[in-house]
Amino acid sequence: MSADSKFGDYGGQYVPEALMPAIEELTDAYERYVLDNEDGFMDEFRDRLRDFGGRPLPLQRADQLSARYDREVYLKREDLLHGGAHKLNNALGQVLLAKYMGKERIIAETGAGQHGTATAMAAAHLDMPCEIYMGKTDIARQRPNVFRMRTNGAEVTPVTAGRGTLKEAISETMRDWATTVEDTHYVIGSVVGPAPFPAMVRDFQAVISEEAREQIQEKAGRLPDAVLACAGGGSNTMGTFAHFVDDEDVGLYAVEAGGSSLSVDEESGVAPNSASLSTGDEGVLHGARTKILQDADGQIMESHSISAGLDYAGVGPELAHLVDTGRVEAVNVDDDAALEAFHRLSQDEGVIPALETAHAFGYLEKNYSELGDVVVVNVSGRGDKDLETVIEETMERDLSIAPDMSVFREVGGGAL
């Protein structure tokens, strides 16, 4: 792991001047505490991941899926991390780092609510005041997570600009940070943003692949042929890939949200997908040069996914670089395939995945024959938070695999 601010042409620090000293201070703290384990920071981080987070997490053989696809399929169970998603690895790392840096307040933004929830939990655990910015659209579709944040004592501030999703929430959090930068740490929720965030978040999430690499060798006696992870901003993707990047025989697949279509409506400025690795162009957004969904003029497009957690117009710069250099394959599946995969994993394995995660299983369903004999899929989070969306979206479709929805139709409601 290194503290490079650039990954090929990607990365960098494109932020308002007022934030640059904070970025420098953070870079210094990252190098000292995370990379050099000064004051035993990483030891404390790992202790807390174990005792508070519940690590290590299992790598489970998926028996039904293995039989269905006639190959060994393993699930890395990040859904079993405290809070129900991989997000806690990063949130705990950053809140602890903020504490080591002497900061007094935590702010964060959230899309699906998982990062906000994880940050609120970490802040409560480490006794730090915490404010979470969340788009109004996302608040409406992720109510249980909003309530969890509030329960953990965090302020949740709705963002009404634009379409009210993650993109707007990030801009708003940056504005707060520009005002309060001297005593506040901004816990960015993915491998995005100005350096050192992409490298630092990757390092906190790399525990996923560190464990998975060791576990698969114990269980399968070899490295996998393929590793799959869903990709929005890319934090679980980079965490799942990090320790496999040097294993060149291991295929790495970043599964993006193809939404309802990969085509783009330039006129209305809307991309009906969130597939910035597959369809985006190089540009500068939220502090980094990376692949983004933008129109010909460089205005950022509204993205779309059935999964709020993938609904973002950008992606981590390191992931963009790994795709450009051919080390990672960027693939995507649409909303329908993700929803089907949600039901399949729930029925076949008894694991209710987040809609983000379901994209990775949607890709597995369609392309398993090309993935080799041993496949690891990261279950990035559990699906409880998505149940309202799943009910609504399932009722709108005729899915052979879905459970009988008539009970909901009879009572005439979609809300849990």
Added chain:
Amino acid sequence: MSLADAFADGPAFVPYLAAGDPDYESSIEYVEALARGGADVIELGLPFSEPIAEGPTIQEAVVRSLEGGMTPSRFFEFVEELDVDVPLVCMTYYNLIYQYGDEEGPRPFVEKSAEVGIEGFVVPDLPAEESGPLREACDEFGLDLVFIVAPTTKGERLERMREQVSGYVYVQARLGTTGARDDVSDQTDESLARLTDWDVPKAVGFGIKTGEHAERIVSAGADGIIVGSALVDIVAAGHENDEPTGAVADRLEAKARELKQGALRGAGEEARVE
């Protein structure tokens, strides 16, 4: 006239408006009204969809302008159509500069800017560390690159900016985003004190709203004042109340005059003290 020349005859008044707010035609009149009211340099915003350095006032102006169809190409037409006799600075975010034209990088945008008569740039999300390619293109076409010095900018970073800045330096009066305030920050004096030996004019912005603010800032040693949100507020109110463009333009001109007069008073006080 170059940017530095605009500061040569006493304190400069540097207003900002988002080009195309709330619509193309009205916006032309508004910018021209600022020139009549005494603007020495005009900062014209080319709206970007994610204006992370802006507060709510300018953020909403950006939305109005984008919804009205403003694009980089329209922006250049806008500049060509303006009938003003003061230097113009383009204030925008780096992605728009980077994406313009067929060639990758900032050069085509700078070339086109020079062609339509823009004198320089302010790019809030481009710190000195990332500004090399834009600085190079500006040098090639003889344009200035203005940097924003924040209250938090110190030490080596300050030196790096000093080496790269040209035209004038934009002194951010307080932490946070843009927006009109009811008082003047004490941070302004400290920020100006750090820049006394810089050989570019020092223009202070962020939060200036009244003639008194302008007077106070100039008497503290600023070579100019930058005012955005207080002017955008007038445009927004005119738009919301469906007022005739001429009436809004008159109010902008009067506000410009108030701010310019305040700046002049500030310089007069400074002269008496000396």
